[in-house]
Amino acid sequence: MASVVSFNNVSKHYTRGKQSVAVLEHFDLEIDDGEFVAIMGPSGSGKTTLLNLIGGLDRPSSGQVTVAGERLDQLSGSGLSRWRARHVGFIFQFYNLLPTLSAERNVELPLLLTSLSGAERRRKVTAALGLVGLADRAKHKPGELSGGQQQRVAIARALIADPTILICDEPTGDLDRHTAEEILGLLQTLNRQYGKTIIMVTHDPKAASYASRQLQVDKGQLVDGSAKAVA
Amino acid sequence: MKYLPLLWSGIWRKPGRTALVLLQVAVAFALFGVLQGMKTGVDRAVAKTRADLLIVTPADFGGAPLPLSYLDRLRSIPGMQSVDFADGFLGTYQKPTQPVFVLAIQPSQLWVTLVPEMFQVLPKDLDALKNTRDGALITADIGKKYGWHVGDRIPLTSTTLQSDGSGTWSFQIVGTFTDHEPGEAGFIVGNYDYLDQARALNKGTVRNFYAIIADPKRAAEMSDTIDRAFGNSSNETKTGSLRELAQQQMRAIGDLNFLIRSVVGAVLVALLFSITTIMMQTIRERTPEFAVLKTLGFGDRPIFLLVVGECLLICIAAALTGLALATGVFPYAGKFVPGLSMPLSVVGFGLIGAVLVALITAVPPALRAARLEVVDALAGR
Secondary structure (H helix, E strand, O other): OOEEEEEEEEEEEEEEOOEEEEEEEEEEEEEEOOOEEEEEOOOOOOHHHHHHHHOOOOOOOEEEEEEOOEEHHHOOHHHHHHHHHHHEEEEOOOOOOOOOOOHHHHHHHHHHHOOOOHHHHHHHHHHHHHHOOOHHHOOOOHHHOOHHHHHHHHHHHHHOOOOOEEEEEOOOOOOOHHHHHHHHHHHHHHHHHHOOEEEEEOOOHHHHOOOOEEEEEEOOEEEEEEEOOOO | OOOHHHHHHHHOOOHHHHHHHHHHHHHHHHHHHHHHHHHHHHHHHHHHOOOOEEEEEEOOOOOOOEEOOHHHHHHOOOOEEEEEEEEEEEEEOOOOOOEEEEEEEOOOHHHHHHOOOOEEOOHHHHHHHHHOOOEEEEOHHHHHHHOOOOOOEEEEEEOOOEOOOOOEEEEEEEEEOEEOOOOOOOEEEEEHHHHHHHEOOOOOEEOEEEEEEOOHHHHHHHHHHHHHHOOOOOOOEEEEEHHHHHHHHHHHHOOHHHHHHHHHHHHHHHHHHHHHHHHHHHHHHOHHHHHHHHHOOOOHHHHHHHHHHHHHHHHHHHHHHHHHHHHHHHHHHHHHOOOOOOOHHHHHHHHHHHHHHHHHHHHHHHHHHHOOOHHHHHOOO
16 A cells, blocks of 8 residues: 655654754654554654654654655645645644634635635535435534534544544543544544554553554653554 | 635735734725825825915004005006905804804905805895894804804994093894804804994994906915005015915924924834834744745745735735724815815826835745745745
């Protein structure tokens, strides 16, 4: 299967005051198209930095990052923005919906960057909300929805532009166990039935078990990248 | 248009704050509208006054009236089209607190065509005045005020005494005229001959001459010519066009331009600081939201334009409200200058001002939002 994410000798350093802090060191990684990968590791291990580099939110200090066929380390800021709009759907721990917009308007946001007509955008929004089981909550604002429903809206927003990969940062971290399982089940369905490549950071082994592969990151290094889940 | 819901939601994120900003901008532009409208209206009103009508008065304010014999000399000045005159005296009706000015003219059609600005009168009323030596024309307002009707005889008391020593002047109301300033129930029109023949002093004199010149552009030159013609006489003149008179009156109020520019300038500067501060605060509060938009693929430019768009919408909507308010209250503010109406150009300038205010105030917060580092913003740094 083709590789959708490829890290070649990637390092990422941050400058804190006068000190340079290495977050990732000589990191190599390959993720195939259609995989559901869980990235685990202790706090400060570099999981979120890894996710940011895959999602084109940040650039490496050195090394090559190739995602969806594009060398992200060579793209400009605006180039990364355009690339993200085309290839990545983001799902956050705290949903990150715009509180003043209705569910359907939140889901529509990525489509505003396309040339789709209003009617086409509405059709896609209806379909995406239907896919996550929230067609009847389209007009509700985030404050009128439960945590699980908000995360479903966020998933619909992440899916709406049909991205190459879905990036999930602790997507169930703010949900109760039952709702978390619903969300994870939904992600698994998206992966298995629709072939979406999903890369998920989580602390929760139970959540990680929904993935087809688990990566263990510690101190900026890939400790184990072969563990297969049994969900 | 597809960004409108996003803009709208941003604007009404904090409805109370947005309402206050709207109110602030609306009040500022209402003030701008009224003041600038007054200035433009006054300028236009002055510009509309006749430059071809010269008013010849005694050189010394309150000095001796001018001899009637000046009439022929004025008519003989080259460039003069027509000349007439008017005199008058101040009287009171029944009690000293009810003043009535009597404008004394020769009731000819010339007067009506000479200065239609002063009053409009029907030929039959003018004829009635001409045919009645002690006749008088009144306005509907003064008739209503004192209960006068055509056919009534009214006594006026004045310090302008008659030859017999009496200060009481009797007038027969023979018709009506329309005052050019309705509501100013202040004067009636009588015969000059009646006044001149009956009065004890200043016989054969008039207060003002009214001269229409052929070329309005030569008003200043003609005024000088007239004043020179009667210079070094016992009755020197001071001549100026009606427009010049209006300009002098406006100057007497004060430097309106400076006043208006100062007030409007101070208000706009205060507005710029205030809105910029509020917008900066708003953008700081919305950092996570802009970070999410950037994560979704919104580049620096769309984010910059979103913030500018919000500011533009607020400022233009508020300015329109303020200018509409100004247009609404303008007739009341314009009472001081008759015939004043809100010029459309003021609304146009107001909207241009609103756009400038929006652009200036939006740039710092818009740049801040556009330059946001997504990773830091998402991490709450």
